[in-house]
Amino acid sequence: MTERLADLTRVPLVSRRKRGAMRDAGFNGSAPYVAADTGIDTLSGFLPSNRAADAEILPGRDRITARARDLGRNNGWAAGAISKEVDGVIGANFRPLLKPDWRALGLSSDWAQEFKEQVEARWRLHADDPRRYCDTTRSQTMPQLFGSAYRTYLIEGEALGLVNWRAARPFKTTLRLVDPDLLSNPYDAADEQSLRGGVEVTRDGVARAYHFRQGHQDSAWANVADAMTWKRIGREGANGRPQVIHFFDKARDGQTRGVSRLAPIIERLKMEDHYSRVELQAAVINAILAAFIKSPMGPEAMDEMFGDGDASAFLNYQEGRSEYYSGKGGVKLGGARIQTLYPNDEIGMVSTARPAAQFADFEAAVLRNIASGLGISYEQLASDWSKTNYSSARAAMIEIWRGWTARRVAFSQGFCQPYFMAWLEEQVLDGHIRLPGNAPDFHMYWPAYARAKWIGPGKGFVDPVKEAQAAAMRVALGLSTLEEEAAELTGTDYADNMEQIGREITAMPDGMLHPAQESFAKLLGPAAGGPAQVSED
Structure with a gap:
């Protein structure tokens, strides 16, 4: 009995060769973490290096940007996703809802309400002027400028703007959007510790100044002198007034430039685009070539005809077939034509199984991956709501809205708010907006005076009645306010x-x-x- 138990508990010996095979299969790795094991077949060729943030981004940034722009121009899924996010985050009337911090300023709430109404009225005159004086180039209104800046950030990874001063205009502060291609090191010099990607940084990593090329190097009309001329512009003026606004997602310490939000899905977008194009071409070819006639002229018949070196037999055969199919073949029965074939010819039909049976499933899987990378749902990207009920649509909307809200806050604070602060400074210093005598210094409390929440499009409704009832319940329980609900649901x-x-x-x-x-x-x-x-x- 004892020997039997020993046999059952004995650990079998494994040869060295088998041990190596087991290690390669991932059963017994050579490192404490399998993720760090280089002996596993599935990870043996996966050896990325650890680099500084700018060393990862800057060398390939131009190519990533060019590919993202091309997809935004020519790929329907990418163009639709970009437009949906811009419309959802910025919309047609992106504007500030002023909330001056009257407690920090030591002023009254009545003053804050009066100040809010006065500033917002002045802002509407500036932002919505159909003469478009707010734009340095006079081509867009302020909401349109913000929409263009967000689109650039989405495709190219960053938004750039210059706060200009035009004394001849009703509002002297204007905004000029800048192509990120123009931000580069003078004379295309290599990156260094204090100058990377056209951004001049201090020892603390603060962006101190920006170097802009005065003309695009790849435009047919650009002056060569302008394309090789750079202008240095400080981030802020002497009193802290913003001069250059540079917004991007900073993922790592030491990062000075942004990278396209489409970068993780560019390969899949291109593969899906190529696959769908091939399927479409095959379907078109099948539609054009529905049937064909097979001739019995196989290799044996050809050898028999040309065996004596005389091609006349083949030519006579082809001539006879041509005459037959030109209208001599077939008979009429009761006025209806019955088509007959030339002797030994056969009809062949082209298979029309296009698109392929797996095409829809493959495309849906690829689009789900793309939608996840963009932070939206598959249903929204593909505009396919056929398999969606109220609960799933509601859940998808909540997830999408959470991401869009975070991006709206980040973009408004990083790009829109600095410009709004510069504009408000002009209004206060020029006397268009007066502060009370006991108000603290404007520049000292600049953020408190300019504190604002930016309002874009509302979340919308899946079920208007249920959404309105839920909003009323949140307000009744003190979980929200009427102002918050109006801004979130309808954007008003x-x-x-x-x-x-x-x-x-x-x-x-x-x-x-x-x-x-x-x-x-x-x-x-x-x-x-x-x-x-x-x-x-």
Whole structure:
């Protein structure tokens, strides 16, 4: 019995050769972490190096940018995803909702409300002017400028702008968007410790100045002298006024330039584009060539005809077939033509199994990967809601909106807010907006005066009734405010809404109630959640 137990518990010996095979298969790695083992077949060729952030990005950045631009121009999925994100994050009327920190300033809330209304009115005059004075090039309004900047950030990885001063305009502060290609080291010099990718940095890693090429080196009309001339512009002026606005996602310490958001999915986008193009070409060819006629002229028949070196037999045969198919073949029966074939010819049909059976599944799998890389759902990227119910659509919207909200906050704080602060400085110093006598120094408390929340498009509704009821419950429980709900769901300013509703109530004829009034909901009875009967006053 003891010997039997020993046999059952004995560990079998493994030869050295077999041990090596097991190690290669990943059962017994040579490193504490399998992820660091170089002896495993699946990871043996996967040996990336650790480099500094700029050493990873800058050498290949131009090629990544060129490929991302090409996909944005020519790939429908990429172009659609870019447009959807720009429309969802920035939209048509991206604007600040001023929230001055009156507590930090030691002023009253009444002053804050008056200051807010005055600044926002002045901003609307500046941003929405159809003469487009806010743009240095006078081609876009301010929301359009922000949309273009965000599109550039999405495709190229960064947005660049210059805060200019044009004394002849109604508002002297203007914004000029700059092509990131123009930001480069003078004379295309190699990167160094204090100058990388055209950005001049201090010992602390602070971007101190930017070097801009005065003309694009690859434009047909560019002056050679301009293309080889650089201008150095400091990040800020003497009093801290922004001069260059540079926004990008900083993933690592020491990073000075951004990389395209499309970089992780460029390969898959290109592969999907190529595969779908091949499938489309095959389908077109099948549609054009539906059938064909097979001739019996095989190798044996050809040898027999040309065996004596006389080609006349073959030529006579082809001539006879040509005459037959030119209209002599076939008979009529009751006025209907019955087509017959030349002797020994056969009809062949082209298979029309296009697109391939696996094409739809493959494309859906690739698009899911692309959508995940872009931070949106497959349904939104492909505009395919056929397999989506309310719960899944709601969950997808929440996830997408969380990501878009984070990007909106980051972009507004990194690109829009610096320009807004420069514009507000002009308004205060020129006397268009007056501060009270006991107000603290403007430049000392610049961020408190210019504090704002930027409003873009609303989240929208999957089920309008459920969304409105949920918003009312959040406000009732103190989890949100009417201002927050108006901005999130519809992208509007609650104060403007209430002001307009007040005017509408005043304009209502006698005896007619406005829908916003509580008594109107009661009159609707159970349909609006009110009592079935309402007593008259």
